[in-house]
Amino acid sequence: MSEHTTEAVVQAPAVQDESLILEAVKEFFENRVAAVGLVIFIIMIGVALFAPYITPQNPYDLMSIDIMDGKLAPGSKSFDGSVTYWLGTDSQGRDMFSSILYGLRISLGVGVVSTIIALVIGAVIGLWAAFVGGKTDSVIMRIVDLQLSFPAILVALILLAILGKGVDKIILALILVQWAYYARAIRSNVIVERSKEYVEAAKCLALPQRRIMFSHVLPNCTPELIVISTVKVASAIALEATLSFLGLGMPITEPSLGLLISNGFKYLQSGYYWISFYPGVALLILIVSINLVGDRLRDVLNPRLKR
Amino acid sequence: MLAFLIRRISQSAVVLLVMSLLVFVGVFYIGNPIDILIAPDATPAEYARAVHELGLDKPLWEQYTIFLKGALHGDFGNSFVYNEPALKVILDRLPATLELAFTAMFIAVIFGIPLGMVAGMKANNWIGRNIMRFSILGFSLPTFWVGLMLIIIFSVQLNWLPSGGRGETVMLLGIPVSFLTLSGLAHLILPATNLALFKTSLAIRLTRAGVQENMQMDYVKFARAKGLSETRVIGLHVMKNIMIPVITVLGMEFGSLIAFAVVTETIFAWPGMGKLVIDSIGVLDRPIIVAYLLITVTMFIIINLVVDILYSILDPRVRLGQER
Numbered sequence: 048m049s050e051h052t053t054e055a056v057v058q059a060p061a062v063q064d065e066s067l068i069l070e071a072v073k074e075f076f077e078n079r080v081a082a083v084g085l086v087i088f089i090i091m092i093g094v095a096l097f098a099p100y101i102t103p104q105n106p107y108d109l110m111s112i113d114i115m116d117g118k119l120a121p122g123s124k125s126f127d128g129s130v131t132y133w134l135g136t137d138s139q140g141r142d143m144f145s146s147i148l149y150g151l152r153i154s155l156g157v158g159v160v161s162t163i164i165a166l167v168i169g170a171v172i173g174l175w176a177a178f179v180g181g182k183t184d185s186v187i188m189r190i191v192d193l194q195l196s197f198p199a200i201l202v203a204l205i206l207l208a209i210l211g212k213g214v215d216k217i218i219l220a221l222i223l224v225q226w227a228y229y230a231r232a233i234r235s236n237v238i239v240e241r242s243k244e245y246v247e248a249a250k251c252l253a254l255p256q257r258r259i260m261f262s263h264v265l266p267n268c269t270p271e272l273i274v275i276s277t278v279k280v281a282s283a284i285a286l287e288a289t290l291s292f293l294g295l296g297m298p299i300t301e302p303s304l305g306l307l308i309s310n311g312f313k314y315l316q317s318g319y320y321w322i323s324f325y326p327g328v329a330l331l332i333l334i335v336s337i338n339l340v341g342d343r344l345r346d347v348l349n350p351r352l353k354r
Numbered sequence: 355m356l357a358f359l360i361r362r363i364s365q366s367a368v369v370l371l372v373m374s375l376l377v378f379v380g381v382f383y384i385g386n387p388i389d390i391l392i393a394p395d396a397t398p399a400e401y402a403r404a405v406h407e408l409g410l411d412k413p414l415w416e417q418y419t420i421f422l423k424g425a426l427h428g429d430f431g432n433s434f435v436y437n438e439p440a441l442k443v444i445l446d447r448l449p450a451t452l453e454l455a456f457t458a459m460f461i462a463v464i465f466g467i468p469l470g471m472v473a474g475m476k477a478n479n480w481i482g483r484n485i486m487r488f489s490i491l492g493f494s495l496p497t498f499w500v501g502l503m504l505i506i507i508f509s510v511q512l513n514w515l516p517s518g519g520r521g522e523t524v525m526l527l528g529i530p531v532s533f534l535t536l537s538g539l540a541h542l543i544l545p546a547t548n549l550a551l552f553k554t555s556l557a558i559r560l561t562r563a564g565v566q567e568n569m570q571m572d573y574v575k576f577a578r579a580k581g582l583s584e585t586r587v588i589g590l591h592v593m594k595n596i597m598i599p600v601i602t603v604l605g606m607e608f609g610s611l612i613a614f615a616v617v618t619e620t621i622f623a624w625p626g627m628g629k630l631v632i633d634s635i636g637v638l639d640r641p642i643i644v645a646y647l648l649i650t651v652t653m654f655i656i657i658n659l660v661v662d663i664l665y666s667i668l669d670p671r672v673r674l675g676q677e678r
Contacts, residue, residue: 088367137658147441168391189365193369196654196658197651197654198609198613200616201610201613201616201650201654203649204613204647205376205377205647207635208377208631208635208643208647209376209379209381282494285495286496288496288498289496289497292617292620293498293616293632294632294635295632297633305498308498308502315505315506315510316510317501320510324502324506327499327502330499331495334494334495335494338490338494342490
């Protein structure tokens with residue numbers, strides 16, 4: 048702890064030394080499991096981004112799907128013999144592999160976008176609360192506490208019951224669910240940082256408060272923010288999948304992994320397990336790989352755990 | 355204490371009022387119920403009369419006051435689907451949800467606490483590490499995904515347990531319960547396990563942290579020095595000290611079990627409140643949606659209030675009414 052304090056003072060105003068970043072990267076890869084998690088996560092992002100170029104068919108182009116190919120088992124050939132469905136097809140004859148990659152795109156997109164927006168909103172509010180203090184601070188924190196006392200799924204349920212389905216609505220719901228975590232984390236971090244000497248030094252230089260907040264204190268909170276937001280991306284993706292599975296989230300035109308699983312659920316009892324099983328596996332791999340990365344980041348970036 | 359109580363209760367009332375306004379405006383005002391209630395080929399005159407009869411031509415605040423007055427008397431209007439008072443429809447399904455939630459909590463306690471103690475005692479060997487891996491999975495996997503896997507494995511592949519419904523129920527003190535019949539028990543196992551997974555992971559973590567903290571304490575050293583067996587030291591002395599926080603946190607989490615039951619009930623077709631509200635959202639049965647949301651929010655507010663009060667009684671270090 049004391050070591051960290053001196054580091055922060057030496058490096059004020061909080062520009063990370065390049066060697067420190069390198070060191071953190073090296074330390075990250077010392078853990079094999081986390082390294083594998085990171086590689087898988089990067090691959091997942093890659094296939095999601097380039098889905099149209101990788102997939103054998105566009106599952107939402109009606110010209111390319113054939114109802115005759117409906118509910119084919121994994122590994123079977125298409126009716127006209129041109130494509131092999133390695134993961135089977137759904138009831139409409141869509142290739143599951145292609146559907147999963149397109150679904151991954153939507154799931155990742157929604158999760159990442161909502162997390163980034165929530166992060167920005169939460170960070171600004173948390174920073175503001177910590178710096179202003181007094182009544183504003185206690186009112187904001189009371190709202191944060193109140194919201195965090197309700198489980199995320201209930202908050203999302205209320206919002207979606209009111210607003211209805213839609214990509215924009217689910218992103219809004221995910222932002223509303225997440226912002227409070229960031230606000231609370233930032234605020235407590237800022238309160239610790241504010242009492243450090245580099246802030247005092249900045250104040251002595253009569254720098255404007257906004258500059259101290261955003262260019263001195265905020266960068267020192269980034270490690271914590273990175274850790275929380277990685278884990279939160281995973282939980283946002285999981286929550287979106289859950290809501291879509293319940294039929295509250297994504298509209299049928301934007302099938303995320305959760306919606307794919309939900310579509311296949313009807314056929315589970317009839318033995319067509321692959322329609323929901325493989326999207327489920329993709330979701331599992333995505334969430335677990337993000338969590339592995341997040342866990343390792345916490346160990347690497349958290350100065351309190353370092354000796 | 356009294357000042358704290360008054361402040362908290364009035365705060366809770368404000369929150370409830372805001373929630374009711376939000377839900378009312380959102381569900382009844384933005385989503386116009388008249389389109390569902392009236393035949394599509396109705397003449398403009400009939401339409402206007404229906405609007406007038408339902409009071410939809412009144413200003414918003416007046417409609418809200420009427421709604422609020424009804425809600426305070428437990429009248430949320432009749433369900434469009436069941437044609438019964440919404441509150442009654444929900445309360446009919448409450449026992450099923452509560453049974454599921456209590457069973458899940460039971461499972462979480464009887465598996466989570468022993469596993470957490472083992473993980474705490476053997477933090478560095480493979481058993482402890484694997485228990486912690488399991489708990490990480492339990493935290494990060496979405497509930498519905500695990501439910502899906504349970505169905506694929508235990509009902510579709512192995513064909514051991516039914517995948518949906520509640521099975522036979524018997525009346526216990528006038529409430530239908532399923533854990534007393536064999537078929538009911540078979541139907542209960544999978545959904546309860548599914549719902550319990552998250553809380554089991556939580557119980558493991560809390561217990562492990564508690565054990566590790568307490569093992570450093572002097573009273574443990576003293577008990578060992580007395581020559582007590584390790585099982586007795588852990589099972590009795592340490593256990594006593596960790597139970598209070600573990601049970602309190604799990605108790606606080608009971609409300610979230612009922613919220614998460616929405617997911618589990620939908621997967622396993624368990625006829626509880628959660629499945630009811632999801633179905634109702636699907637068919638836009640607005641009185642049920644509003645009643646469910648307000649009842650659940652009220653329940654949460656009450657649980658939070660009770661927990662805060664209990665904390666002050668259990669742990670005198672917690673000072674209520676002291677603002678930071």
